[in-house]
Amino acid sequence: MLVRGAGPGDVVRARVSQVRKRHARAVVEARVADGPARVEPFCPRVDVCGGCPWQGIDDAVQGAALHAHVQRALDRAVGGSAPLLPLRAVAPRAAWRSTARLHWQDGRLGYYRAGGDLFDVPDCPVLAPPLDALFAAARRHLLPALRGQGALRLTGAPDAPSGTLTAAPDGATPPGLARALAAVVEAEPACHGAALVGPEGVRTFGDPVDALGPERVPHPAGTFVQAHQPGVQALAAEILERLRGVPSVLELYAGSGAFTFALAAAGHRVVAVESAPRAVEALRAAAAARGLSERVLARLGDAARLPPDPPRVALIDPPRKGAREAVAALHGAGVERLLYVACDPITLARDVAWLVERGWRMEQGRCFDLFPHTGHVETWVDLRRGAS
């Protein structure tokens, strides 16, 4: 039974919401008694918002649950005990988000409750500076223009004084939204740029770019950004350590280069494949600006369509749906080693199982607690072709 809102040892009254063949789901209606892992959450709205369902659970218990979840999934994938190092915790655990996607609906701006309606959020203690000030500025200027529904992304480097907004209406652009975005950029020191991604294309205001990642590369607003910046720095350092001595790396799902430029700065040649045109433009521009065009070859396209004669070692970081086709392509192309970074342990395990069935083995792996209090976890797994 999966009970949303319950912690280990809690006594709860819960309503069953779904019954499946092998499991059921339930939602807590009332907590009758707290279990030993309960701690005081730092957000007063934690029970109504839905953004941080694990915030009232002790950090070490969260970490142990994440590790156990990944261990179980990978054990099944490798058909034994998967060699997983201890989970890496990252700090900070409050005010950690350097990017956040909020939603709007007819003048309300906030997060969706689990399986429910939109919760209007006045402020959010999970946002890292400068996102806290950026969010306040966005609410001041945008709320009246947020008609219909859509998503608003806030992004900013943790040590920068300002960040960017990306507004993406679901349908037609609400009247007044472009003017309101221009006004935030014009009037608010916490906002240096905005992008409006509507049916008519992308309109920009100010300079909608943030310098992020271990090498502070420019990320155009709206392209993928890692949310926990100190955490991703630690993850990149571990990736570099694993790939030490590898001259050339094929990097699939490269985004605008959080790992790409960390690798290039350490002397690796990187063939980086990414499907978002604005991210690839940013990769190329950053490579040229840093005199790294020889070392960073950015290709626009689907990860499953590998470049000819690819490097024998690959680093991949796919979205939640995993990399089924790309993994098959890497196997077919004779790649010898794969460092797989994943934000979904279930699709990771599916892809690892596929490789293990074809003679690959898992050398090592580790989980990173990169999304505190959410129940999500980042994992890397180092896979080698052939038995040891």
Ligand SMILES: C[S@@+](CC[C@H](N)C(=O)[O-])C[C@H]1O[C@@H](n2cnc3c(N)ncnc32)[C@H](O)[C@@H]1O
């Ligand atoms: C989890 S992000 C990782 C980005 C990058 N590694 C980083 O840390 O910033 C996944 C990236 O894969 C890209 N992507 C999604 N589907 C893709 C596909 N079929 N082929 C290539 N890239 C894809 C997305 O645009 C996104 O930039």
